[in-house]
Amino acid sequence: MVTTTSSADEHMHNIQTVRRKVEHELKLNISVAELSPLHQQRLLYIPRMPPLLRGAFRVAFGDRTSAAYDVEEIEKRFPKLFGQPVVKIVPNSGGPVTIGKKLRIGVVLSGGPAPGGHNVISGLFDHLQERNKDSELIGFVNGPSGIIDCNYHILTSESIDPFRNQGGFHLLGSGRTKIETVEQFAMAREAAKKCELDGLVFVGGDDTNTNAMLLAEDFKAYNIDTKVIGVPKTIDGDLRNTYIETSFGFDTAVKVYSELVANLGYDASSAKKSYHFCRLMGRSASHITLETALQTHPNMAVIGEEVEANRQSLLSVVSDIADLVVERSKLGKDFGVVIIPEGLVEFMPDMNKLISCLNDHLASNGSSSNDPTEAVKMLDNQERELFNSLPTDFQTQLLLDRDPHGNVRLSQTESERLLITMTKSELKKRSEYKGTFSAISHFFGYEGRCSLPTNFDCNYCYALGHTSAALIEAGCTGYVATVSNLTTLPEQWECGGYPLTVMMNMERRKGKMVPVIKKALISLEDPAFKIYAKQREAWRLTEDYRCPGPIQHSGNMSEELNFTLVANSEMSN
């Protein structure tokens, strides 16, 4: 999976890189004395990207588009912008490098942080500066609420340089506010006018990009001349489709988790006395768990989408785990590694039903009710039985950890501990089992959201930043910036934009049908899943743990692509 290039190309690339590195170092606007050596080194990294983004390009418009599903309804919701053409950035062969327009662009980071966000910003900034020194980049603070409150900074080299190729979203901060109400839309229009924005870039997941599309339509309807562009971010990897090859941050985050899970495999096989149960982030989709499985070869990985496809109950999953423990124990192995996705219980039909009944009852009780056990009394027999069969800790979590809407806060429920407790009980019923079951629980999520981005995420995000600015200059609005052909060299990547409407469908949210971007769940037909399904049997009873190691930021090892991206690209080719 290491990308290669011809030596002549490589030579040219190296010369250009060295030259730019020296220029870059000279202009770096920060004191580096207090930074860690790797932090300093990463500040000097020059992201690789298609050379055409550096000026000699033009924007080509393709055919009119449609929507993924519910075409009529989507068209009705977006009368102004539905059906816009695909946009591609192409070489302006023979034409001169033109000076760009003077632009004022706003950027906002939305939702959970993901490695690479700062490079979207530096990409935007550099593109604007390279095209026209008088352009300005405005950073809205703490997520979309920064737009509503008109809370922003004008970004300069001084403010951006210390964040080049660094993890986190802390240059601007992030937030989860959405622009939803009539008042909020009005305030966003005011902000766009007040800040004289030519464009506004939303960096976020499926919800944020949906929100960007709604705002683009709203601006158009009110004749606000601010173009709105989305950038696909999420470590979960579920913002991906025919148009978006991967969301940024996934590559880095899975590699952080994979290193840790692999270490736990070796820990299990060294100490030989414990199972490590690891829950990994990814609530709606199990891409992180699947990629981590391919990277590390755990004894068992539970994939939510497969559990759902097979309509497996909680007890059935527990029984599978107990089978593994019993079989390994027969070989004298009372240790191993099991990984599960954060959203696992939501994929189980029985638990899903229980949770949605609880949510309904909790909601109907209203937040004024202090006694959530009332909701349990209102359950049907079947659900009440399931609820009563759960360990007390977990019952408490289901009832007490509720989000601001009153819903069960599943991301906080410790399903890895639930599985450990229930596996223990299940093993007591297995008369053939003579082993000792000791298990240690782990949750890996927050650790990977702000880590130093891989070279892939640095390059990808930097190109996304450039592309977003180019789309705005070309007058595009209601588009997601795309960089594709990602399994080739960054110099060969293709850049452009797809109308956000092409990836939308209608879904029920809070009781209403609304247009949203369809989340990409794992399909059992996905090449990545098939590769896993073919190998997993071999991992069950052996210790075929694979050691990807920590992310390397220089040398050959720094150019490794993740399995999911490569497998998916093979599917589309």
Next chain:
Amino acid sequence: MVTTTSSADEHMHNIQTVRRKVEHELKLNISVAELSPLHQQRLLYIPRMPPLLRGAFRVAFGDRTSAAYDVEEIEKRFPKLFGQPVVKIVPNSGGPVTIGKKLRIGVVLSGGPAPGGHNVISGLFDHLQERNKDSELIGFVNGPSGIIDCNYHILTSESIDPFRNQGGFHLLGSGRTKIETVEQFAMAREAAKKCELDGLVFVGGDDTNTNAMLLAEDFKAYNIDTKVIGVPKTIDGDLRNTYIETSFGFDTAVKVYSELVANLGYDASSAKKSYHFCRLMGRSASHITLETALQTHPNMAVIGEEVEANRQSLLSVVSDIADLVVERSKLGKDFGVVIIPEGLVEFMPDMNKLISCLNDHLASNGSSSNDPTEAVKMLDNQERELFNSLPTDFQTQLLLDRDPHGNVRLSQTESERLLITMTKSELKKRSEYKGTFSAISHFFGYEGRCSLPTNFDCNYCYALGHTSAALIEAGCTGYVATVSNLTTLPEQWECGGYPLTVMMNMERRKGKMVPVIKKALISLEDPAFKIYAKQREAWRLTEDYRCPGPIQHSGNMSEELNFTLVANSEMSN
């Protein structure tokens, strides 16, 4: 802290390295197709070490030694071996490279795994092979119980090569059995005779090295001609003294944890809504927490030894944390990072007393008692009040999670959750506090014990392996192998051995006074602590998080030493 060398030296070193790398690759006895690229690359890494270990050396004996404390008593316990001289491996200038004796050496890995263990083994193996092709290395399986059961493999290139520079202890497995009873000592003597061992190398922490010394004395007393050598291992960093500059594994493990803690710092300052409370391994000593603090600059680090020195109660530590939260909240910052050592509650005089009372009562109840709450009834008023003030979860953990001796299993108690719960309560009492306290708990420990060792740990362990074999060939027994001068280039490291008795004192264990190696706790006078104490005030209210990043295995970044090692070496110079 990057070590440097003159360019001529570097050039020579490079030529030698390249030449050896090619030889090494040709002789590598494994199929690498299924391994990750970094795994493959690390297999080819040639550890750096003092060139004199490659043959042109002799062993020099120094002055007679004594013990750290309780000299008379230690001498009485080790009548045969007390007072042996310090041993140094020195260049055999002018002398020929002699062919070594044909030796048969056993090696055993003991206790929790630590990065680098496999390089002790490859160092031992290569040393034996380089000195005499007919020598044999025997690996005892699953810890010291492998000796008692005479369960071993003869190690060959085929078995060792796939583990070079790799993390984990899984080549042999580890275990926590000690050789303690009269029968176990007799069985160990039998094993030594049956396997015709010239030497036996114990890779382990303070307890294991104490055990090695007892066995050395026993073998001597029974005229068993097997030399016993200890190798200082522990990620906790508490096996360290005038003679041992650091234990192996600490360097790698702290760097794994530091990357994660730093990521959480950026996560906190990006999302701006949560505190991350991280408990870090290190039960008896807080070196890991201190080093992680120096690497990452958290808003607060609680150092167990300081809590003990100041005789801080649980409530007092909670109050300190609440002060931090209140002060940050006044600045609009309801987020941050707090790190604590695994063994924190044991350093609090009130909690320590409570736990030891509970242990006494639980022990006097015997394991037959099914009702641990009886032990609570037997507490004095003051302890019972403290117990009752603890959150219910934590009460349950204290009573139910008990080790095989019936003692409270503190490593499993989630003190980070205890502090979160109690901080929440404390904040309710602070009328000036208007913020929102949301906290996420983490425990980092197992993730770092088996990770790919840093170049430092690879080199250090490889040199320790060579040194151990050299000591055995020179007829030394009851020594710890030492490699010192560690902040210089590996080529300039000094190798030798210290009699294990020099670092012993008498301590009460299970009601009896026994000779043990004194654990190295943090002293408030340690340079590393002083550096931290001087800086920490600046970290409280800012987000001066430092990003060490993931461990890099090649390039300049791979040669970074940890702060604790450098600071301590400055103390001794």
